[in-house]
Amino acid sequence: MSRERIVVAGAGLAGLRAAERLRELGFEGELVMIGDEPHRPYQRPALSKEFLLGQLTARELALRSYEELDAVWRLGARVEGLDPRRRTLELPGGEPMTYDGLVIATGVQARHLPGLPLHDPRVRAFRTLEDALALQRTLRASDLPVLVLGGGFIASELAASLRGAGRDVVLVSRSPVLMGQVFGDELGTAVGRLHESRGVQLELGTQVSNWLLRDWGVGAHLSTGKLVVAGAVVIANGSVPATGFLRGSGLDATDGVLAGPTCHVDGAEDVVVAGDVARWPNLRFDEVPRRIEHWLNAVEMGRAAADGLLAGPAAAVPYCPVPRFWSELYGIRFQSAGMPGLGDHTIPLGGDPARRRGVLGYRNDRRLLGVIGRDSPRKMVKWTSLLQRGPSLHTRRHPVSAFRDAG
Secondary structure: OOOOEEEEEOOOHHHHHHHHHHHHOOOOOEEEEEEOOOOOOEOOHHHHOOOOOOOOOHHHHEOOOOOOOOOEEEEOOOOOEEEOOOOEEEEHHHEEEEOOEEEEOOOEEEOOOOOOOOOOOOEEEOOOHHHHHHHHHHHHHOOOOEEEEOOOHHHHHHHHHHHHOOOOEEEEEOOOOOOHHHHHHHHHHHHHHHHHHOOOEEEEOOOEEEEEEEOOEEEEEEOOOOEEEEOEEEEOOOEEEOOHHHOOOOOOOOOOEEEOOOOEEOOOOOEEEOHHHEEEEOOOOOOOEEOOOOHHHHHHHHHHHHHHHHHOOOOOOOOOOOOEEEEEEOOEEEEEEEOHHHOOEEEEEEEOOOOOOEEEEEEOOOOEEEEEEEOOHHHHHHHHHHHHOOOOOOOOOOOHHHHOOOO
């Protein structure tokens, strides 16, 4: 299908990789990149590590394109509406932007809990480059402890980075186990012990019930009755899909943009979605639409979405990846492959990841669904390869019981 203008809504990693793939496949029409931040795509994971510690500059965060995009960049312009029937986006000031094909890659935004004193500059969400710059300034202004709110990856990485820089850190999470939704209780508990061994004060299974703002610091009354006094408060308690612009569009934006297996958005065959904002069924595992917020998925899905857009819904191939990600805490690397969260029990696949190093398998009664390793890169290569050869509802090349005896 001939497309004269393709618009990519979202100038992050997924949007950039989609744009590169469009050019790689020979699209010669007008390519428009729209981003709500004033920056071109940059390495977001480094914000909580090298950039926060001053080891990378903002210029060094920039992502390089491997294809000549020849794109029109509209930065600092948040998409405010979409009319899929008229193939029109609404930009700030009511400006219309028509398209022949659209890639939605708007990502996610920081989750804000009610009652947070966000008017105080010492209380910051942590998602963007501006957030990281603001936190750097706040850290320089006070040597009081840093209060980190959240129990996921960003919260843990922030706590580890700040401890590495010699700062006192208090990590508060409503969950009794850190990263339990991804790692499970056993490995999540081990992560908590790791933080405590490095001097992080953990306050788990609690939340802030009241804030006390003073010139000398920020006080947080916890539901356990404790009082935490901090010089900076970092909100790292998750994210929500950036889908506000879809109100009134008729598209399903419940926990992300709903799409089919080929990344085509339900109800709009000339629109595809990629990255953190996408909710689609990964037929390698099942038919339930889910979102995946990982760096590598943004890369792979951006490319797959471009493939699907140019091919059209009838000819496009389902996107069925084995999700992978890694995180490093205090020099210890944690790697994940597959969908561990779908497993209902774990099995050791070598070593003891809860204590030293090794791989833990996550499975149901029929198959291995995911693996997580601690400082075990070679073993992770083996098990990831096995997952990639496993059964898929799309290909049906292997029996569903292919992993029945895995491990």
